[in-house]
Amino acid sequence: MSDYQLIIVGGGPTGLTAGLYAARARLKCLLLEKGAPGGQVLNTDWIDNYPGFPEGVSGFELIDRMTAQAKRFDLEIRSGAEVTGMDLAGPVKIITLEDKSTLTARAVILATGARPNKLNVPGERELAGKGVSYCATCDGPFYRDLEIAVIGGGNTAIQEAVYLTRFARKVTVIHRRGELRATRIVQEQAFANKKIEFIWNSQVTAIEGNKGVERLRLRDNEGQEATLAVQGIFILIGIIPNNEMLPAEQLEMTEGFLTTDREMRTNLPGVMGAGDICYKEVRQVVNGAGEGAVAAMSAEHYLAGQ
Amino acid sequence: MAGDNLKHLSDADFEATINGAIPTLVDFWAPWCGPCKAIGPMIEELANEYAGKVVVGKMNVDENPSTPGKFGIRAIPTIIIFKGGKVVDQVTGAVGKTQLVAMLGKAL
Numbered sequence: 001m002s003d004y005q006l007i008i009v010g011g012g013p014t015g016l017t018a019g020l021y022a023a024r025a026r027l028k029c030l031l032l033e034k035g036a037p038g039g040q041v042l043n044t045d046w047i048d049n050y051p052g053f054p055e056g057v058s059g060f061e062l063i064d065r066m067t068a069q070a071k072r073f074d075l076e077i078r079s080g081a082e083v084t085g086m087d088l089a090g091p092v093k094i095i096t097l098e099d100k101s102t103l104t105a106r107a108v109i110l111a112t113g114a115r116p117n118k119l120n121v122p123g124e125r126e127l128a129g130k131g132v133s134y135c136a137t138c139d140g141p142f143y144r145d146l147e148i149a150v151i152g153g154g155n156t157a158i159q160e161a162v163y164l165t166r167f168a169r170k171v172t173v174i175h176r177r178g179e180l181r182a183t184r185i186v187q188e189q190a191f192a193n194k195k196i197e198f199i200w201n202s203q204v205t206a207i208e209g210n211k212g213v214e215r216l217r218l219r220d221n222e223g224q225e226a227t228l229a230v231q232g233i234f235i236l237i238g239i240i241p242n243n244e245m246l247p248a249e250q251l252e253m254t255e256g257f258l259t260t261d262r263e264m265r266t267n268l269p270g271v272m273g274a275g276d277i278c279y280k281e282v283r284q285v286v287n288g289a290g291e292g293a294v295a296a297m298s299a300e301h302y303l304a305g306q
Numbered sequence: 307m308a309g310d311n312l313k314h315l316s317d318a319d320f321e322a323t324i325n326g327a328i329p330t331l332v333d334f335w336a337p338w339c340g341p342c343k344a345i346g347p348m349i350e351e352l353a354n355e356y357a358g359k360v361v362v363g364k365m366n367v368d369e370n371p372s373t374p375g376k377f378g379i380r381a382i383p384t385i386i387i388f389k390g391g392k393v394v395d396q397v398t399g400a401v402g403k404t405q406l407v408a409m410l411g412k413a414l
C-alpha cells in the first residue's frame with residue numbers, strides 16, 4: 001500500500017511531460033515542485049529551438065502550456081512542496097518533504113534538474129542582486145546604457161550576451177579559453193554585434209564594489225592580471241545538479257548526475273531519472289521533455305509488472 | 307475576491323504604504339521576467355492568508371522607475387519586508403512559499 005503509484009520530483013518541462021504521460025496512463029500520480037512549475041526554462045527570454053513554435057516561444061508561456069496540458073488529464077501538481085530526502089531502495093519509496101511529512105509511492109521519477117554554476121570568487125556572494133546575476137532575462141533591463149561583463153563561452157553565455165546588448169552600452173565576454181563552445185549560429189551573432197567585445201583565455205579572480213559591482217579583477221592563462229570596470233557581471237558558466245535531496249548512497253551517479261539507461265531507469269527498481277539531473281551531453285528543453293515521457297512509460301511498465 | 311487583498315503599489319503611494327501600522331511585503335516584478343510571473347500566484351495566496359496582518363503588494367519596476375532605485379534593486383524578483391518604513395528582510399530570486407512564510411514569521 002502506498003499513497004501514490006508514482007511520484008515525480010521536479011516540475012520543469014521534464015517533470016511536466018512525465019506527468020502528462022503518467023496522467024494519460026491513468027496512473028495515480030503526484031508531481032512535486034518546490035517553487036512554481038518551470039525550472040530553468042523560466043530564465044530564458046525566448047526559445048527558438050523547441051519544435052512546434054515557428055516564431056519561437058517564451059519560457060513562461062511554454063511552461064504555462066505544458067502545465068495546462070497536463071492538468072487537462074487531471075495531473076495532480078503540488079507547488080511549494082520541497083523534497084528534502086528520499087528512501088528509494090525498497091518496493092515502497094518514501095519521499096520526505098521540508099515540513100517533515102512523508103509521501104509514499106511504488107515508483108519515482110527524479111526530474112530535479114540543475115541550477116547555475118557559480119564562480120566562487122570573493123565578492124560574488126556579497127554582491128548578489130547588486131550587480132552579480134545568473135539570469136540575463138531577469139536582470140538585463142537594470143543595466144540600460146551601462147557596461148557589463150558576461151562570463152562563459154557556451155550557448156547560454158553567448159546567447160545571453162547578445163540579448164544583453166538590447167540594454168547595455170557594452171558587453172564584454174570573458175572566457176577562460178581561446179574559442180567558444182556555443183552553436184555556430186549563436187557565435188556568428190555575437191561576433192557581428194558591435195557592442196560585444198571579447199577577453200580570451202582569462203578568468204575572474206574577484207568581483208569588487210562598494211554598494212554594487214564596480215570592477216572585476218582578471219587573470220589570464222599566463223598569470224597576467226588586469227582590471228575591468230563594469231557595473232554588472234552575468235555568470236553563465238554551466239550548471240550544477242540539484243542532487244542534495246537524492247540518496248547518493250543508494251543511487252548510481254556520475255559526477256553528481258544520475259546514471260540511467262536508455263529507458264531512463266536508474267540502478268534502483270522503480271526509480272527513473274530524466275532531464276538535466278541525468279549524466280549526459282545534451283541538456284535542452286526538447287530532450288528533457290522527451291526523457292520525461294520515456295521515464296513515465298518505463299514507470300508504467302514497471303508498475304504493471306508489480 | 308481573490309485579487310482584493312493584493313495591493314498594486316506605485317511610486318506615488320509607496321512611502322505611505324510602507325509607513326503603515328502593520329508590516330508590508332513588497333514583490334518587485336516585471337512582466338518580462340519569467341520567475342517573477344511564476345511566483346505571482348504564490349504572492350497572491352500570501353496576500354489572502356495574511357490579510358489584516360501584513361499588507362502584501364506588488365510593484366511593477368517598469369512602470370515605477372524611482373522606488374526600486376532607492377532600494378538598490380538590480381535584480382528581480384526581489385521581495386522586501388518593511389516595518390515602520392524600514393527594511394527588515396529581503397530576498398532576491400524565485401524563492402518558495404516556505405521561505406517567505408518564515409521571513410514573515412520573524413517580522414510579525
